Amino acid sequence: MSLKILYEGKSKRVYVKNEDELVMEFKDDVTAMDGAIKASASGKGVLAARMSAYFFKVLEDNGIETHYIDYDGTRNITVKRLSIVPIEVIVRNYAYGSLLKRMPLYKSLQKLDPPLIEFHYKDDSLHDPLILPEDILNVGLLSRNELDYIVETTLRVNKVLDNIFSSKGLRFVDLKLEFGRDKNGRLIVADEISGDTFRVLDENGNHLDKEIFRKTKDVNIMVKAYIELCKRLGIEVKDVVSS
Ligand SMILES: Nc1ncnc2c1ncn2[C@@H]1O[C@H](COP(=O)(O)OP(=O)(O)OP(=O)(O)O)[C@@H](O)[C@H]1O
Numbered sequence: 001m002s003l004k005i006l007y008e009g010k011s012k013r014v015y016v017k018n019e020d021e022l023v024m025e026f027k028d029d030v031t032a033m034d035g036a037i038k039a040s041a042s043g044k045g046v047l048a049a050r051m052s053a054y055f056f057k058v059l060e061d062n063g064i065e066t067h068y069i070d071y072d073g074t075r076n077i078t079v080k081r082l083s084i085v086p087i088e089v090i091v092r093n094y095a096y097g098s099l100l101k102r103m104p105l106y107k108s109l110q111k112l113d114p115p116l117i118e119f120h121y122k123d124d125s126l127h128d129p130l131i132l133p134e135d136i137l138n139v140g141l142l143s144r145n146e147l148d149y150i151v152e153t154t155l156r157v158n159k160v161l162d163n164i165f166s167s168k169g170l171r172f173v174d175l176k177l178e179f180g181r182d183k184n185g186r187l188i189v190a191d192e193i194s195g196d197t198f199r200v201l202d203e204n205g206n207h208l209d210k211e212i213f214r215k216t217k218d219v220n221i222m223v224k225a226y227i228e229l230c231k232r233l234g235i236e237v238k239d240v241v242s243s
C-alpha cells in the first residue's frame with residue numbers, strides 16, 4: 001500500500017489516509033496464547049474485514065456510533081482516526097475463557113444474566129491485566145460519565161449482536177470492544193468486530209470463532225469456520241477460497 005504506515009499490530013496494519021481517516025488492513029496472520037502460537041492462512045484477513053464492516057454497519061443502523069467509514073470488499077476498511085483508550089472492554093453472556101481461570105467456581109458456559117462486563121488494561125507486556133472501574137477513574141483514563149457511556153454502549157452493542165446471532169441459531173458467548181476519542185473528545189466504538197474478537201457457538205457447540213484455532217492450532221479449520229459464520233450472517237464469501 002502506498003499510504004504511510006502508522007502501526008503494525010498482530011492482526012492488522014494501520015495506515016494514514018488523511019488527517020482524519022485511517023485504513024485498517026486485516027492481515028492473514030493469526031496468533032494465540034499471547035503470541036506464542038502463530039499461523040497464517042489466505043482468506044483470513046478478508047473474512048475478518050468483511051465481518052467487521054458488516055457488524056459496524058449494523059451498529060450504525062442501530063444508532064451506535066462506530067469508526068466505520070467505508071469498505072470496498074477487500075481486506076481494507078477505512079475508519080475515523082481516533083485516539084484509542086487503552087482499555088479492552090469485555091462483555092460476557094456465558095462464562096468462558098479467562099473468566100473460568102480467574103473464578104473457577106463458574107461452570108463452563110454458565111449463563112451470565114445480566115451480562116458481565118470486564119475491563120482490561122491494554123498492555124501486552126503485562127498481558128492485558130484485569131482492572132477495576134475504580135482504577136480507571138482513579139488514574140483518569142475515563143471520567144465517570146465516559147465510563148457510564150462505555151458500559152451503556154457496550155451493553156447496547158451486546159444486545160444488537162445477540163439478536164443477530166440468536167436469529168441465526170447461534171449462541172453468543174462474549175465480545176471484546178475498544179473505544180477511541182475523536183478530535184471533539186467523543187467516544188466511538190473502534191478496532192474490529194470479528195471471530196477474532198467474539199465467541200459464538202453453533203447448535204452443536206462448535207466454535208465459529210478464533211477459539212477453534214486455540215484448540216486445534218489449525219488455521220485452515222478456523223478459516224472454514226469463519227466462512228460458515230459469514231454464510232449464516234449472509235456475508236458474501238464466494239470469492240474466498242479456503243485450503
Ligand atoms: N479508529 C482507530 N484509530 C486509531 N487506532 C485504532 C483505531 N481502531 C483500532 N486502532 C488500533 O489499531 C491497532 C490495530 O492493530 P492490531 O489489532 O493488530 O493490534 P494488536 O496487535 O492487537 O495490538 P494492540 O491492540 O495491543 O495495540 C490496535 O492498536 C488498535 O487499538
Ligand SMILES: [Mg+2]
Pocket residue numbers: 009011
Ligand atoms: Mg488488536
